[in-house]
Amino acid sequence: MSFKAKIQEGAKDRNSPIVLALDLPFENPEKKDKILSRAQGILTAVHPYVCAVKINHHLVLPLGTFNGVQQLVEQIQGHELLAIMDAKVNDIGATNQVIADYYYEAGFDALIANPFVGWEEGLKPLFESSKRLDRGVILLCYMSHKGACEGYGQTIIDPQTGKRKLQYVSFAQKALKWGADGVVVGATYPQKISDIKKILGDKVPIYSPGIGAQGGTVETALKAGASYFIVGREITMSDDPGKAARWLCNSLKGL
Numbered sequence: 001m002s003f004k005a006k007i008q009e010g011a012k013d014r015n016s017p018i019v020l021a022l023d024l025p026f027e028n029p030e031k032k033d034k035i036l037s038r039a040q041g042i043l044t045a046v047h048p049y050v051c052a053v054k055i056n057h058h059l060v061l062p063l064g065t066f067n068g069v070q071q072l073v074e075q076i077q078g079h080e081l082l083a084i085m086d087a088k089v090n091d092i093g094a095t096n097q098v099i100a101d102y103y104y105e106a107g108f109d110a111l112i113a114n115p116f117v118g119w120e121e122g123l124k125p126l127f128e129s130s131k132r133l134d135r136g137v138i139l140l141c142y143m144s145h146k147g148a149c150e151g152y153g154q155t156i157i158d159p160q161t162g163k164r165k166l167q168y169v170s171f172a173q174k175a176l177k178w179g180a181d182g183v184v185v186g187a188t189y190p191q192k193i194s195d196i197k198k199i200l201g202d203k204v205p206i207y208s209p210g211i212g213a214q215g216g217t218v219e220t221a222l223k224a225g226a227s228y229f230i231v232g233r234e235i236t237m238s239d240d241p242g243k244a245a246r247w248l249c250n251s252l253k254g255l
């Protein structure tokens, strides 16, 4: 089963389209055990209210992929949740392949990649090995921060047609053509979500980060066409992460 189908089924079964971004602030790397147990504690409290967990460098750097992070991936999957690695894969094809091999070996179900590197000798090897292993590739399409307009918002000349188009429109079209399992579009840009939704329809789901701490809301992202909501600090930095996740999950049910 494809990653896209697995997360759709998981979100339906669990009645939650929330992806937990399991991000923690900087901590002295010597305190690895403290970092790991804090992450495990959040997972234990939050798992009933999410359909997947996204890991970023916040945990890979201090814990290491095959020590702490692999244990977390096992815990995530033990709760029947999917594990996404937000590596923003962004290099030449041969390097991308090695990045994917390591993260898939650690058990991740999907990787986030950056379409700026293109297809041939870029993301093609990543897509091919991911499809072979039934893992997912989610592409950045329009990031949530202010400077996103400098890259994802540029007007480009399409090298194939010679016509002008917006960079993020081109990335959404590539997500369709390349068979991506999803695209990331910031909740802080609801208009971009709806522009991209018009291109993707129901073929490629939109994952929307930037909720809470970055100023976006689930309501506007949902109305604009997002299917999944990536939420980090709003949950992880709460005094009661389980309660924060439950509240968010229930607020989505009312929409």
Ligand code: 3DU
Pocket: 021, 023, 056, 086, 142, 143, 144, 145, 184, 185, 186, 209, 210, 211, 212, 213, 214, 230, 231, 232, 233, 234
């Ligand atoms: O702002 P939050 O704490 O909810 O975290 C959002 C997470 O999603 C974090 O890991 C960040 O690196 C990632 N992300 C974005 O916030 C925006 C993007 O466009 C892509 C990824």
